[in-house]
Amino acid sequence: MAKLTYIKAITDGLDQVLQEDPKTLIFGEDVGKNGGVFRTTQGLQDKFGTDRVFDTPLAESGILGLSIGLALTGWRPIPEIQFMGFTMEAVDSIGGQMSRNRFRMSGDVSMPITIRTPFGGGTHTAELHGDSLENMFVGIPGLRVVTPANPYDAKGMVISAVENNDPVLFMENLKLYRSMKDEVPEGHYTVPLDKAKVAREGSDITIVAYSAEVNEALKVADKLEKENISVEVIDLRSLSPIDTATIFASIDKTHKVVIAQEAQKMAGVGAQVASAIAENDIMSLDAPIGRVAAPDSIFPFAMAENDWLPNADDIEAKVREILNY
Amino acid sequence: MAANSKHVVDFGHIKSTMSDPYKKPVQLIDENGKIVNKELFDRFSDDDLVNLMEKMVWERALHEQTMNFSRQGRLGFYAPTYGEEASEMGIAHAMKKQDYLFPAYRDLPQLIQHGATVKEGYLWSKGHYQCYDYVRRGVRAWIPQIIIGAQYVQMAGAALGIKKNGEKDTVAYAFTGDGGTSQGDFYEGINFASSFQAPAVFFVQNNGWAISVPRKTQTAAETLAQKGVASGVPGVQVDGMDILATYLVAKDARDFAVAGNGPVLVETLTYRFGAHSSAGDDPSRYRTKEEEKPWFDKDPLIRLRKVLTDKKLWDQDKEDKLVAQYKDEFKQAMKDAEAAPKQKVSDFLKHTFEVPTPDVAADIEKFQAKESK
Ligand SMILES: Cc1ncc(C[n+]2csc(CCOP(=O)(O)OP(=O)(O)O)c2C)c(N)n1
Ligand SMILES: [Mg+2]
Numbered sequence: 001m002a003k004l005t006y007i008k009a010i011t012d013g014l015d016q017v018l019q020e021d022p023k024t025l026i027f028g029e030d031v032g033k034n035g036g037v038f039r040t041t042q043g044l045q046d047k048f049g050t051d052r053v054f055d056t057p058l059a060e061s062g063i064l065g066l067s068i069g070l071a072l073t074g075w076r077p078i079p080e081i082q083f084m085g086f087t088m089e090a091v092d093s094i095g096g097q098m099s100r101n102r103f104r105m106s107g108d109v110s111m112p113i114t115i116r117t118p119f120g121g122g123t124h125t126a127e128l129h130g131d132s133l134e135n136m137f138v139g140i141p142g143l144r145v146v147t148p149a150n151p152y153d154a155k156g157m158v159i160s161a162v163e164n165n166d167p168v169l170f171m172e173n174l175k176l177y178r179s180m181k182d183e184v185p186e187g188h189y190t191v192p193l194d195k196a197k198v199a200r201e202g203s204d205i206t207i208v209a210y211s212a213e214v215n216e217a218l219k220v221a222d223k224l225e226k227e228n229i230s231v232e233v234i235d236l237r238s239l240s241p242i243d244t245a246t247i248f249a250s251i252d253k254t255h256k257v258v259i260a261q262e263a264q265k266m267a268g269v270g271a272q273v274a275s276a277i278a279e280n281d282i283m284s285l286d287a288p289i290g291r292v293a294a295p296d297s298i299f300p301f302a303m304a305e306n307d308w309l310p311n312a313d314d315i316e317a318k319v320r321e322i323l324n325y
Numbered sequence: 326m327a328a329n330s331k332h333v334v335d336f337g338h339i340k341s342t343m344s345d346p347y348k349k350p351v352q353l354i355d356e357n358g359k360i361v362n363k364e365l366f367d368r369f370s371d372d373d374l375v376n377l378m379e380k381m382v383w384e385r386a387l388h389e390q391t392m393n394f395s396r397q398g399r400l401g402f403y404a405p406t407y408g409e410e411a412s413e414m415g416i417a418h419a420m421k422k423q424d425y426l427f428p429a430y431r432d433l434p435q436l437i438q439h440g441a442t443v444k445e446g447y448l449w450s451k452g453h454y455q456c457y458d459y460v461r462r463g464v465r466a467w468i469p470q471i472i473i474g475a476q477y478v479q480m481a482g483a484a485l486g487i488k489k490n491g492e493k494d495t496v497a498y499a500f501t502g503d504g505g506t507s508q509g510d511f512y513e514g515i516n517f518a519s520s521f522q523a524p525a526v527f528f529v530q531n532n533g534w535a536i537s538v539p540r541k542t543q544t545a546a547e548t549l550a551q552k553g554v555a556s557g558v559p560g561v562q563v564d565g566m567d568i569l570a571t572y573l574v575a576k577d578a579r580d581f582a583v584a585g586n587g588p589v590l591v592e593t594l595t596y597r598f599g600a601h602s603s604a605g606d607d608p609s610r611y612r613t614k615e616e617e618k619p620w621f622d623k624d625p626l627i628r629l630r631k632v633l634t635d636k637k638l639w640d641q642d643k644e645d646k647l648v649a650q651y652k653d654e655f656k657q658a659m660k661d662a663e664a665a666p667k668q669k670v671s672d673f674l675k676h677t678f679e680v681p682t683p684d685v686a687a688d689i690e691k692f693q694a695k696e697s698k
Contacts, residue, residue: 025489051489056517056520057513057516057517057520059509059513059516059517061478061509061510061513062478062481062510062513062514062516062517064478065475065477065478065479065481065482065510065513065514065517066478066479066481066482066485066517067482068478068479068482069427069478069479069480069481069482069483069484069485069486069497070482070483070485070486070489071482072425072467072479072482072483072486073425073482073483073486073487073489073490074486074490075486075489092472092475092510093475093478096472096475097472097475097479102676102677102678102679103673103676103677104454104457104468105457105460105461105676106454106457106672106676107675107676107679108460108461109460110679141677142677142678144678164679165679166678166679194682194683241682241683241684241685242684243683244683244684245683
């Protein structure tokens with residue numbers, strides 16, 4: 001097994017699906033010769049040819065509309081939207097079209113489309129490059145929204161996403177792209193798209209997080225362990241649907257929960273987790289639900305990103321508050 | 326493709342002179358039923374002419390009967406096609422079974438000609454899932470698109486799919502209106518198909534109005550056809566009240582695309598004789614009788630009826646009989662549509678994902694319990 005970065009793990013996963021299924025196609029802006037602006041598709045055009053891996057004109061609605069037409073004619077598209085902020089150009093293709101087609105056809109038409117897109121703060125990018133827009137998308141029935149927090153999951157989940165017959169919005173965290181390495185098996189393996197993972201076991205409090213916030217939560221767990229506080233960390237992995245069973249099992253044990261996300265607080269993922277707990281498992285808790293999220297402002301100017309993004313310190317403070325309730 | 330006539334659809338010529346789009350609409354018979362292009366007219370056999378007339382009579386009868394049903398409160402959203410018969414049926418006549426059709430809401434007649442049933446059209450209007458049974462039957466047509474422009478980008482994908490599948494003699498079509506040409510997706514779809522040199526024919530049925538907004542508000546461009554030119558796609562304007570012209574242009578555009586020359590954009594000049602939709606639109610709020618009058622004189626049925634009558638291929642009795650026969654069929658279709666089974670929310674839930682997620686599965690159970698009461 002090789003130690004791979006998150007980005008290489010995704011490349012590896014894409015290489016795998018291109019090999020296994022001749023109907024898979026990768027396309028988007030700069031994904032061909034240039035291998036993507038982050039090199040996620042590096043080498044794939046050389047290996048699989050320009051019929052399978054190709055650049056498109058620069059238009060996001062066009063790219064996702066193209067995906068729908070290709071899916072209708074028997075292909076399995078893996079379009080890339082260069083940054084998640086640009087998905088706003090293609091919201092109709094996602095929410096108005098591809099996610100509705102199975103329903104429209106009573107299950108007789110599939111839209112096996114995996115939209116890959118990088119997101120996430122902390123890398124001081126230009127405006128609308130770092131925004132976490134999952135809260136906009138998780139409210140769309142028929143669309144899966146997933147995001148891996150480590151290289152192992154990244155490869156296994158990208159393979160699962162491509163093999164899935166429903167549209168999947170596959171969010172890749174920019175900050176994680178090159179900041180961590182994992183043992184990543186060669187060849188084909190999958191990580192389920194709708195199962196949360198217990199990233200670390202603990203017994204005193206549960207932190208529910210996803211993407212980069214999982215690492216922040218793990219830092220908190222490490223630190224508090226020295227004080228004999230045992231923190232369980234759950235990595236959601238799938239933001240829609242949300243694996244509530246894993247969350248409930250954890251809080252039945254810890255009786256305390258903090259939900260951490262990088263996105264703004266209004267509605268969305270953390271709010272949904274809180275509501276699911278309140279609706280189904282509130283009696284397990286012996287303290288209020290704690291939430292850590294970005295403030296409900298516009299994603300900040302790059303130089304102020306670190307002041308705005310929720311980090312380990314914020315999570316730690318919230319965990320202590322809930323523990324001392 | 327024929328040559329040497331100023332009315333000839335010479336796409337090759339258009340392509341090589343992109344800056345000079347075709348500005349004189351293609352026409353074969355004028356509004357008085359006078360044959361203005363004998364050379365092109367002679368490409369039609371008597372059978373062709375009768376067949377085209379029958380299709381227009383069918384569409385007009387469909388419109389009339391459907392408006393009746395609508396007034397009786399038996400339908401939901403319906404976009405009248407009155408006045409656009411030459412545009413819609415001329416193009417439909419050029420489509421082949423293997424072609425993919427991406428219609429908009431006003432294109433039910435073409436969709437039905439391509440293999441959907443009138444009953445499915447009525448179910449679409451009423452809002453019942455069986456309206457898309459034609460897709461299940463393998464008819465190569467997608468849904469009548471409500472989001473204006475979306476069909477253009479999706480069709481570009483299907484055209485690329487056709488090319489990648491190596492299917493010969495197959496094209497993809499999409500329809501939009503004059504208002505639709507202002508959408509970003511309109512340009513993106515044409516431009517994508519152009520970039521990939523995919524077998525695509527894009528149609529704009531310019532009926533003068535986008536609900537209450539006139540054509541001139543959409544753009545200062547002289548023609549809508551020329552909007553293809555900037556994408557490297559030949560654009561052709563055709564008299565959309567002349568079914569012989571719309572058919573020929575659609576056919577030549579198809580030939581051009583299947584020959585591997587890339588997409589074509591066709592603008593048909595037509596007119597919406599009636600309201601925008603059956604949902605309370607009143608054209609007198611935004612247009613005058615003076616504007617409408619010359620268009621009614623261009624009625625596509627009048628001119629072909631005259632040509633056929635002169636050739637002794639048609640008479641009123643024949644037309645009346647056909648209309649009566651068609652209307653009987655539509656009445657039956659309506660009865661069939663009204664007999665469609667009650668829909669179940671649990672079924673909708675089942676088709677949200679291929680495999681229901683736990684939350685969806687819980688809702689399925691909940692609704693099934695309700696439905697079994
Ligand atoms: C994206 C979108 N915007 C607005 C509408 C509402 N709408 C429905 S039809 C219409 C006018 C369309 O005009 P045109 O494209 O000329 O087609 P026509 O109805 O005349 O055939 C409008 C504004 C819509 N359906 N979709
Ligand atoms: Mg119009």
